[in-house]
Amino acid sequence: MCDNEATEHSRAHRGDKRRDERCRARRGFISGALGCILLAAALALAIYCAWDETRAGSDSSRALDSLGAAIAGGSSTSPLAGPLPELEIDGTSYVGIIELPTLGLRLPVGATADDAALAHSPGRYTGSAYDGNLVIAGHSYRSHFGRLTSLQPGDLVVFTDILGNSFRYEVAMTEVLGPTDVSGMTESGYPLTLFTCTWDSSRRFTVRCSSASPESIV
Amino acid sequence: MLEALSQRTHLRRLVCVLATLSLLLCMAPRFAFAEERTSGYAIEASAQDGSAALSGVDISLYRVGELSPSGSWKLTGSFADYPVDLNGLDASGWGAAAQTLAAYVSADAVPALAAGATDARGLLRFEDLEHGLYLVCAGELDYHDARYRFSPILTALPSVDDSGTELSEMRCDLKFERVELTNLTVVKRWDDGGAANRPRQISVQLLCDGEVADTIQLDAAAGWQHTWTGLSLGHSWQVVEANVPDGYTVTIERSGGTVAIINTGDITPPEKRLPQTGTLWHLVPPLAFAGMALLIVSAYRRRRVR
Numbered sequence: 194m195c196d197n198e199a200t201e202h203s204r205a206h207r208g209d210k211r212r213d214e215r216c217r218a219r220r221g222f223i224s225g226a227l228g229c230i231l232l233a234a235a236l237a238l239a240i241y242c243a244w245d246e247t248r249a250g251s252d253s254s255r256a257l258d259s260l261g262a263a264i265a266g267g268s269s270t271s272p273l274a275g276p277l278p279e280l281e282i283d284g285t286s287y288v289g290i291i292e293l294p295t296l297g298l299r300l301p302v303g304a305t306a307d308d309a310a311l312a313h314s315p316g317r318y319t320g321s322a323y324d325g326n327l328v329i330a331g332h333s334y335r336s337h338f339g340r341l342t343s344l345q346p347g348d349l350v351v352f353t354d355i356l357g358n359s360f361r362y363e364v365a366m367t368e369v370l371g372p373t374d375v376s377g378m379t380e381s382g383y384p385l386t387l388f389t390c391t392w393d394s395s396r397r398f399t400v401r402c403s404s405a406s407p408e409s410i411v
Numbered sequence: 412m413l414e415a416l417s418q419r420t421h422l423r424r425l426v427c428v429l430a431t432l433s434l435l436l437c438m439a440p441r442f443a444f445a446e447e448r449t450s451g452y453a454i455e456a457s458a459q460d461g462s463a464a465l466s467g468v469d470i471s472l473y474r475v476g477e478l479s480p481s482g483s484w485k486l487t488g489s490f491a492d493y494p495v496d497l498n499g500l501d502a503s504g505w506g507a508a509a510q511t512l513a514a515y516v517s518a519d520a521v522p523a524l525a526a527g528a529t530d531a532r533g534l535l536r537f538e539d540l541e542h543g544l545y546l547v548c549a550g551e552l553d554y555h556d557a558r559y560r561f562s563p564i565l566t567a568l569p570s571v572d573d574s575g576t577e578l579s580e581m582r583c584d585l586k587f588e589r590v591e592l593t594n595l596t597v598v599k600r601w602d603d604g605g606a607a608n609r610p611r612q613i614s615v616q617l618l619c620d621g622e623v624a625d626t627i628q629l630d631a632a633a634g635w636q637h638t639w640t641g642l643s644l645g646h647s648w649q650v651v652e653a654n655v656p657d658g659y660t661v662t663i664e665r666s667g668g669t670v671a672i673i674n675t676g677d678i679t680p681p682e683k684r685l686p687q688t689g690t691l692w693h694l695v696p697p698l699a700f701a702g703m704a705l706l707i708v709s710a711y712r713r714r715r716v717r
Contacts, residue, residue, distance in 0.1 A: 221711075222709070227705045235695050235696075238694055275671060278636065373683060390687065394689025397688070
């Protein structure tokens with residue numbers, strides 16, 4: 194009798210053990226599958242981000258060629274107050290060209306800074322170079338404003354409007370603002386402000402520029 | 412015999428006289444009917460502003476009249492029917508007659524006898540012309556921010572100088588009026604926050620002394636701007652927008668040769684959040700790390716099962 198009970202007990206114990214092992218194996222499989230899915234998602238996202246970077250760079254380069262030719266052929270007039278004049282190229286309006294020589298950047302500036310426009314080039318968020326309150330936003334693509342963090346005080350920035358008038362600035366300071374600090378971004382008193390998202394897109398890396406005198410350009 | 416000698420002498424004298432008369436008769440036409448010159452004349456038009464030669468001036472030549480047997484001028488050819496009297500004129504009268512005939516040329520598109528443009532020396536020569544009265548007309552020339560308006564000239568071929576010598580070539584020094592020119596640029600600005608209902612194009616008028624001189628369309632493809640060139644400084648030039656779009660007010664600002672027409676519309680309310688200008692790169696490391704961690708856990712569990 195006792196032998197039977199012991200055999201039954203042993204048999205039940207082995208059954209439990211097998212169930213635990215199967216459960217453990219199932220969890221391991223699920224973890225592995227999830228891990229593969231996440232790795233695949235990370236790879237796909239990386240490929241998409243790389244493609245988006247390339248696309249943004251070629252879009253802005255193409256627009257710059259057309260815009261540069263139009264500005265070169267235009268007449269230069271005295272700057273006036275008020276909003277910047279706009280030039281439409283291939284269905285998109287632009288207000289000028291921004292140059293950052295220390296970063297080797299020369300980019301078109303769109304007339305607006307909505308999501309669709311920023312995907313192709315930096316855009317005028319608010320203000321005007323004529324009124325000394327121009328704010329330009331750009332995506333953190335490496336070919337756009339992704340390297341703004343490398344700017345140092347004293348670096349030259351040049352904005353040229355579509356009439357050929359050039360406005361020279363130098364970097365005064367940099368700061369990081371919250372995503373809802375709209376008044377802080379637009380009412381700084383600086384004649385030119387550039388901003389883009391930080392690495393985690395939670396805040397805005399901001400470059401403040403003051404007007405440059407010819408002697409102060411490095 | 413003496414009588415016969417006398418008769419031969421008379422006969423010889425008669426033959427000499429007849430021969431002389433014949434000789435004179437043969438030569439007479441050369442003196443009495445000398446050939447009259449009617450062609451081979453030339454006109455040289457000259458356009459000069461002081462020491463500066465005006466090249467490229469378009470000049471047209473018209474033969475308007477000739478001398479009648481009575482010695483008076485009469486209009487001929489295409490000009491015969493014009494009611495212009497060319498006789499008894501003083502210097503100002505000839506100038507007025509030239510202006511009148513030039514006006515008829517323009518109005519009736521009278522074809523020119525010859526035409527050309529002045530060379531680098533400001534000269535244009537018309538050769539092998541018949542005798543007669545000629546009208547020299549010159550077109551306007553824009554040169555160094557100025558416009559030259561030339562007066563037409565009447566000149567006769569042949570003519571005589573003060574000493575009475577016939578002149579087969581006439582030089583016409585073109586008189587002109589010089590008007591300073593200027594440019595005017597109009598630039599359209601939109602202060603509407605990039606409104607989607609912004610018009611695709613607008614109509615702008617150029618006013619000269621209050622009268623509409625030109626109407627043009629401005630659109631985005633042209634950069635919302637236009638430049639008028641060659642405007643005379645002697646007038647008042649203004650720019651107005653023909654029809655201000657609904658929902659906009661207009662402000663005109665002028666600075667030097669540039670006029671800005673600013674349309675202010677409904678500005679979109681200020682955003683409460685700055686635009687999202689980041690990328691998705693920051694999601695790649697967490698996803699990758701999470702995937703690697705799960706794979707490590709999976710491998711550990713499988714090893715424990717074995």
